[in-house]
Amino acid sequence: MALHTRLRSRSLLSSARLLCTGSPASVRPLPEQGPQSEILGDHLIYTHEHRALKEALRKIIDQEINPHVDQWEAEGIFPAHKVFKILGTAGFLGVNKPVEYGGLGLDFSFSMAVSEELGHIHCGGVPMAIGVQTDMATPALARFGSEALKKEFLQPSILGDKVACLGVSEAGAGSDVSSIRTKAVRKGDEYVINGGKLWTTNGTQADWMCLLANTSDGPPHKNKSLICLPMKLPGVHVARTIKKIGMWSSDTAEVFFDDVRVPCSNVIGQEGMGFTYQMLQFQEERLWAVANIMTTMDLILQQTVDYTRQRKVFSRPVLSHQAVHFRLAELQTEVELLRSLFYRAVALYMKGNDVTLLASMAKLKGGRLARELADSCLQFWGGMGFTSDVLVSRFFRDGRLMSIGGGADEVMLGIICKYMDTLPKKRFSKVGSSCAKT
Numbered sequence: 348m349a350l351h352t353r354l355r356s357r358s359l360l361s362s363a364r365l366l367c368t369g370s371p372a373s374v375r376p377l378p379e380q381g382p383q384s385e386i387l388g389d390h391l392i393y394t395h396e397h398r399a400l401k402e403a404l405r406k407i408i409d410q411e412i413n414p415h416v417d418q419w420e421a422e423g424i425f426p427a428h429k430v431f432k433i434l435g436t437a438g439f440l441g442v443n444k445p446v447e448y449g450g451l452g453l454d455f456s457f458s459m460a461v462s463e464e465l466g467h468i469h470c471g472g473v474p475m476a477i478g479v480q481t482d483m484a485t486p487a488l489a490r491f492g493s494e495a496l497k498k499e500f501l502q503p504s505i506l507g508d509k510v511a512c513l514g515v516s517e518a519g520a521g522s523d524v525s526s527i528r529t530k531a532v533r534k535g536d537e538y539v540i541n542g543g544k545l546w547t548t549n550g551t552q553a554d555w556m557c558l559l560a561n562t563s564d565g566p567p568h569k570n571k572s573l574i575c576l577p578m579k580l581p582g583v584h585v586a587r588t589i590k591k592i593g594m595w596s597s598d599t600a601e602v603f604f605d606d607v608r609v610p611c612s613n614v615i616g617q618e619g620m621g622f623t624y625q626m627l628q629f630q631e632e633r634l635w636a637v638a639n640i641m642t643t644m645d646l647i648l649q650q651t652v653d654y655t656r657q658r659k660v661f662s663r664p665v666l667s668h669q670a671v672h673f674r675l676a677e678l679q680t681e682v683e684l685l686r687s688l689f690y691r692a693v694a695l696y697m698k699g700n701d702v703t704l705l706a707s708m709a710k711l712k713g714g715r716l717a718r719e720l721a722d723s724c725l726q727f728w729g730g731m732g733f734t735s736d737v738l739v740s741r742f743f744r745d746g747r748l749m750s751i752g753g754g755a756d757e758v759m760l761g762i763i764c765k766y767m768d769t770l771p772k773k774r775f776s777k778v779g780s781s782c783a784k785t
């Protein structure tokens with residue numbers, strides 16, 4: 348069946364039906380991508396199907412998500428089950444997941460298109476929570492999980508009936524994934540799990556965790572497994588919600604495991620392959636993060652242009668000062684450079700190439716540019732930029748995570764150096780293992 352037909356016949360129609368109930372006037376037209384929008388037919392990656400998908404998602408964002416973001420930010424949490432059900436019903440939680448489990452069976456580029464569109468959500472926390480569900484906690488399960496696990500955990504996650512979280516980072520192991528301490532010890536047909544995870548996005552609301560744990564005492568790259576862990580099991584304790592400088596609407600939890608018993612059949616793929624699976628999962632996570640933040644950067648730039656055009660200083664619009672419009676031009680150029688790198692990485696990934704190097708470069712650049720752009724734009728808003736009323740200040744806080752989460756900038760640099768063969772030989776294996784992080 349042609350892609351176009353598949354899209355139409357599956358969830359886009361149901362999402363379109365959902366949207367018909369809203370007032371057409373409340374749906375804003377989709378702005379073009381970047382200042383020099385490409386003619387769609389010439390786009391490097393996207394087709395009319397991608398555009399249709401983006402438009403349908405944009406309507407949901409405008410009608411079901413953005414009107415509530417300020418409240419969720421103030422409350423420090425968003426209703427994940429409610430929002431995921433809306434997105435799952437419309438097909439947006441599994442665009443590149445298998446049709447047998449409720450996905451749309453499209454290629455990876457559609458997942459990136461979804462991530463780009465989620466960048467229109469007026470905060471970083473909600474898109475991050477959705478990204479955890481679609482591109483961080485479930486790719487390994489979809490690729491390597493057993494039929495039974497996919498039925499129990501993947502399908503309801505795609506349909507929006509279950510919320511997922513990813514348990515990799517620990518109090519003592521963030522950048523260096525190989526040094527995690529959580530243990531899953533085999534006792535008969537079960538694992539008995541002890542340890543804990545820190546920084547777990549969706550952690551207080553999740554129904555299940557994609558958990559990375561040590562399942563043997565072997566070498567650190569071969570002793571780990573990914574396990575589907577129901578969060579309601581006895582011994583799973585959500586200890587606290589972490590207060591943060593940004594991403595307020597996303598709940599971030601600390602979770603402890605105290606003799607948690609889970610069937611050995613809950614291991615994803617082969618026991619001992621968890622580290623490798625997680626590394627693959629990280630590539631998608633990084634590309635997802637870049638796609639998402641690029642849209643937000645466009646949005647912040649555009650809002651800054653609009654604001655500085657009407658705000659006057661010394662009888663002239665702020666924007667008419669060369670220092671301002673030149674700086675914004677420089678930043679937009681940087682975003683376009685990042686976009687080119689990103690599309691190249693996605694195109695190569697879809698052809699089956701290992702894009703660890705390009706994805707790491709894009710993640711590094713995305714993090715640094717987000718910080719630079721947020722700081723410069725906020726400056727041009729003057730005192731208004733320092734208030735909570737404008738998106739630029741929220742982006743200033745939320746965007747800061749990009750250089751830390753999913754592998755810090757320095758971890759990305761370590762990976763790039765590894766490919767450049769510039770790491771001091773003595774440290775090579777050590778940093779090589781750290782690179783593995785997120």
Ligand SMILES: Cc1cc2nc3c(=O)[nH]c(=O)nc-3n(C[C@H](O)[C@H](O)[C@H](O)COP(=O)(O)OP(=O)(O)OC[C@H]3O[C@@H](n4cnc5c(N)ncnc54)[C@H](O)[C@@H]3O)c2cc1C
Pocket residue numbers: 479512513514515516517518519520521522523545546547548549591594599748751752753754755756757758761778781784785
């Ligand atoms: C809001 C939020 C949500 C998160 N969500 C999740 C989640 O859902 N699941 C999950 O598993 N994790 C999650 N994380 C964890 C995140 O991935 C880690 O915070 C990140 O990997 C960094 O680990 P760390 O905090 O332990 O920092 P550390 O590992 O202690 O590193 C501290 C700093 O050391 C520096 N550094 C690291 N490596 C090197 C190096 N090789 N050379 C020089 N300097 C270096 C970097 O500047 C780094 O920031 C989340 C974190 C936050 C803040």
